[in-house]
Amino acid sequence: MRSTKYATYTDDNHALSEPVSAYQAVVAVNEGQRQGTITNGKLTAKIDAFKNLSFYNQNGDLLLKGYQRNRVDDMSAGSNQDKINHFNSALNIDSREFKTLTGGDFELKVRFESDPNEKLFGMGQYQQDFLNLKNAKLELAHRNSQASVPFVLSSKGYGMLWNNPAIGDVNFAKNLTEWHALSTKELDYWVTCGDQPSEIEENYANVTGKVPMMPDFAMGYWQCKLRYRTQDELLEAAREFKRRQLPISVIVIDYFHWPKSGEFTFDKTYWPDPEKMIKELHGMGIKLMVSVWPTIDETSSHYKEMQEKGYLVQTERGVPITMNFLGNNGFVDFTNPDAQNYIWQLLKQNYQDKGVDLFWLDEAEPEYTVYDFDNYRYYNGTNLQVGNAYPVGYSKAIYDGQKDSGKENVINLVRCAWAGSQKYGALVWSGDIDSSFQSLRNQLAIGLNMGIAGIPWWTTDIGGFHGGVDDDDNFRELVTRWFEFATFCPVMRMHGDREPHTVPLSQEGGGKMPSGGGTEPWAYGDQAYGIMKKYMNLRENLKPYIRETMVDAHEKGTPVIRPLFYNFNRDETAWTVENEFLFGDSILVAPVLYEKTEQRDVYLPAGTSWLNAHTGDVVPGGQTISVQTPIEEIPVFIRQDAAETVLPAFDALK
Numbered sequence: 001m002r003s004t005k006y007a008t009y010t011d012d013n014h015a016l017s018e019p020v021s022a023y024q025a026v027v028a029v030n031e032g033q034r035q036g037t038i039t040n041g042k043l044t045a046k047i048d049a050f051k052n053l054s055f056y057n058q059n060g061d062l063l064l065k066g067y068q069r070n071r072v073d074d075m076s077a078g079s080n081q082d083k084i085n086h087f088n089s090a091l092n093i094d095s096r097e098f099k100t101l102t103g104g105d106f107e108l109k110v111r112f113e114s115d116p117n118e119k120l121f122g123m124g125q126y127q128q129d130f131l132n133l134k135n136a137k138l139e140l141a142h143r144n145s146q147a148s149v150p151f152v153l154s155s156k157g158y159g160m161l162w163n164n165p166a167i168g169d170v171n172f173a174k175n176l177t178e179w180h181a182l183s184t185k186e187l188d189y190w191v192t193c194g195d196q197p198s199e200i201e202e203n204y205a206n207v208t209g210k211v212p213m214m215p216d217f218a219m220g221y222w223q224c225k226l227r228y229r230t231q232d233e234l235l236e237a238a239r240e241f242k243r244r245q246l247p248i249s250v251i252v253i254d255y256f257h258w259p260k261s262g263e264f265t266f267d268k269t270y271w272p273d274p275e276k277m278i279k280e281l282h283g284m285g286i287k288l289m290v291s292v293w294p295t296i297d298e299t300s301s302h303y304k305e306m307q308e309k310g311y312l313v314q315t316e317r318g319v320p321i322t323m324n325f326l327g328n329n330g331f332v333d334f335t336n337p338d339a340q341n342y343i344w345q346l347l348k349q350n351y352q353d354k355g356v357d358l359f360w361l362d363e364a365e366p367e368y369t370v371y372d373f374d375n376y377r378y379y380n381g382t383n384l385q386v387g388n389a390y391p392v393g394y395s396k397a398i399y400d401g402q403k404d405s406g407k408e409n410v411i412n413l414v415r416c417a418w419a420g421s422q423k424y425g426a427l428v429w430s431g432d433i434d435s436s437f438q439s440l441r442n443q444l445a446i447g448l449n450m451g452i453a454g455i456p457w458w459t460t461d462i463g464g465f466h467g468g469v470d471d472d473d474n475f476r477e478l479v480t481r482w483f484e485f486a487t488f489c490p491v492m493r494m495h496g497d498r499e500p501h502t503v504p505l506s507q508e509g510g511g512k513m514p515s516g517g518g519t520e521p522w523a524y525g526d527q528a529y530g531i532m533k534k535y536m537n538l539r540e541n542l543k544p545y546i547r548e549t550m551v552d553a554h555e556k557g558t559p560v561i562r563p564l565f566y567n568f569n570r571d572e573t574a575w576t577v578e579n580e581f582l583f584g585d586s587i588l589v590a591p592v593l594y595e596k597t598e599q600r601d602v603y604l605p606a607g608t609s610w611l612n613a614h615t616g617d618v619v620p621g622g623q624t625i626s627v628q629t630p631i632e633e634i635p636v637f638i639r640q641d642a643a644e645t646v647l648p649a650f651d652a653l654k
Contacts, residue, residue, distance in 0.1 A: 205557020
C-alpha cells in the first residue's frame with residue numbers, strides 16, 4: 001500500500017528490495033458502488049465507498065481493516081454492507097492522515113481497527129520481557145540495546161511490514177492500532193497472509209532478503225570480553241583454551257585497540273605484529289574478529305577529508321559533533337555509498353589484508369551522545385525521515401566489501417538492524433544490557449521477536465554486559481544459567497564488562513581504556529567452569545543439527561529460535577507460552593529465568609511426544625509438566641521422532 005500527497009512517488013523501495021515472482025493480480029472495480037478489490041495470491045485488498053481499506057484472506061476472513069470514524073453524508077454511496085460496516089460518526093477521524101509540516105513534507109498516521117483477541121509478534125528488539133506485543137506502544141527508533149525492525153506477525157494469519165525508515169512510534173492499543181511517522185514523503189506498508197506462521201515468514205523473507213549460509217565455524221563458541229588490551233593478552237587467552245582442550249571458534253578484539261577513533265588500524269604499541277598473531281590463531285583453528293566503530297575523532301587523520309567530502313552525519317544546529325567519547329567525534333554517514341566504500345577500503349587495508357576474519361560493527365544505531373533525532377541529517381535525507389535505515393547501510397558497506405574481495409558466507413556482528421539487514425550478513429546482538437535475571441528474561445523475548453521480525457541471526461552477551469562481578473556467587477549463578485541458554489541461541493558468544501576492572505596501561509592511544517575482569521569460562525570458579533565446559537562440548541556436538549537449521553534460515557528465512565506457535569500453530573496454548581522456545585524444528589528449550597530456581601513448569605505442545613534430554617523419559621505432548629532444575633541442567637526436550645539423531649549430542653552433559 002502506497003499513498004502520497006505529491007504528484008509522484010519516490011523511487012525508494014526501502015526494505016522491499018528483492019525481485020519476486022509476478023502474480024497475475026485480479027482487479028475488480030464497481031463504479032456504481034464506488035468500491036474496488038485487488039486479489040494477489042491469497043490476499044485481497046478492498047477499498048470501499050468511504051475510502052477505507054481492508055484486507056481479507058482466501059477464505060474471505062477479515063485480517064486487517066482501516067480505523068475510520070466519520071459521518072456518512074451520502075448514504076446512497078456504497079453497498080448496503082459497506083454502510084452497515086461503516087462507523088457513522090461525528091469524530092471525523094480518517095484511517096490515513098497526512099499532516100503538513102513546515103517545509104513541505106508530512107507527519108503521517110495510519111490507523112487500523114483493533115481486535116482485542118489478536119496476538120502480535122516481531123517488531124525487533126525492545127528491552128522488555130513479554131513476547132506478545134498486543135497493547136504495547138513501541139518507539140520506531142534505534143538506541144543502544146533497541147533495534148526497531150517494523151514487521152509484525154498476527155495470530156489472525158497476516159504479517160505487515162511498515163516499510164518506512166522514519167522515526168516515529170506504533171501503538172497496538174486495545175481501541176486501535178496506530179502507526180506514526182514524524183516526517184515522511186509518503187505512506188508505504190506491505191501486507192501478506194498465510195495459513196500458518198511459517199508461510200507468512202517465508203513470504204516476508206522473499207521480499208526483504210535472507211541471511212547467507214552461516215559458515216561452519218560460526219556455529220561454535222565465541223570468546224569476547226571488554227577488553228583484551230594487548231596482543232600478548234589475547235594470545236595467552238587463546239592458548240589457555242587450547243591447553244584446557246576447550247572448543248573455541250572465534251576470539252574477539254574489542255574497541256580501542258586503535259590509537260584514535262577514526263584511524264581504523266591497530267595501535268602498534270600494543271598490537272605490534274597483527275599478522276604473526278593471526279597466523280598463530282589460525283594455527284589453533286581460531287578465527288579473529290575485530291571491533292570497528294563508525295566514529296571519527298576530529299583530530300584523526302581522516303576527519304577533515306571525510307567532512308569535506310560529506311561522508312559524516314551532519315547536524316541541523318550546533319557544532320557537527322555527534323558523539324563525545326574520549327574526544328569529539330562525528331559519525332560516518334553510511335547512507336552515502338561513497339562513504340561506505342571509503343570506510344571499507346580502510347578496513348580492507350588495515351585489517352582484512354592482515355588476516356582478520358570477521359568484523360564487529362559496533363555503535364550501529366548510531367549511538368548519539370544525545371538522541372535528538374530531529375538534529376541530524378544524512379546523505380539520503382533527514383534523520384527523522386530515513387534514520388532507521390542507518391544500520392542497513394553500515395552492514396551493507398562491510399558485506400559488499402567482503403563479497404567484492406572474494407569472501408563467501410559473510411557474517412558481521414552488529415549492534416542494530418532494520419528490515420533487510422539480514423541479507424547483508426547481520427548477526428545482531430542485544431547491546432549493552434545489564435547483568436540480572438530480569439535482563440535474561442528480556443533477552444528471551446527479544447531473541448524470539450527478532451527472529452519473527454526477519455532477523456534469524458541473533459546473539460546476546462552471556463551474563464549481560466554491565467554489572468557482573470566474577471567472584472560473586474549470585475552472579476556466578478546468573479552467568480551459568482545464561483551460558484546454558486546461549487548454548488541454544490543462533491550464536492553462542494561470551495562477552496561482558498566484568499568487575500573488578502584493571503587500570504589503563506597508559507594515557508596514550510589504545511592504552512587509555514581500562515579492561516574489565518575475565519570472562520573466560522574458568523573465571524567464575526570450579527563449579528561454573530565444569531558446567532560451562534560440558535555445554536561448550538554440547539554446542540560442538542550439535543553442529544550438524546545447527547547446520548540443518550541454518551540451511552532453513554538461509555533458504556527460507558526461518559527463525560533459528562522461534563516461539564512454540566511457529567511449529568505448533570494449531571495448539572492454542574502454544575500461542576500463549578512466552579518462557580520457552582524451539583531451537584530449530586526438534587529441540588524445545590525451557591531456560592531457567594529466575595534465581596534460586598529448583599524446578600519449573602514446562603508446556604509440551606500437542607501433536608507429538610517429547611523426550612527429556614536429561615532423563616530419557618518420553619512425555620506425550622499437550623500438557624504441562626514440572627521438571628527439576630539443578631544448576632547444571634536447563635530443561636530440554638527433543639521431539640520423539642528426531643530423538644535418534646539429536647539425543648547422542650547430549651552425551652556431552654554426562
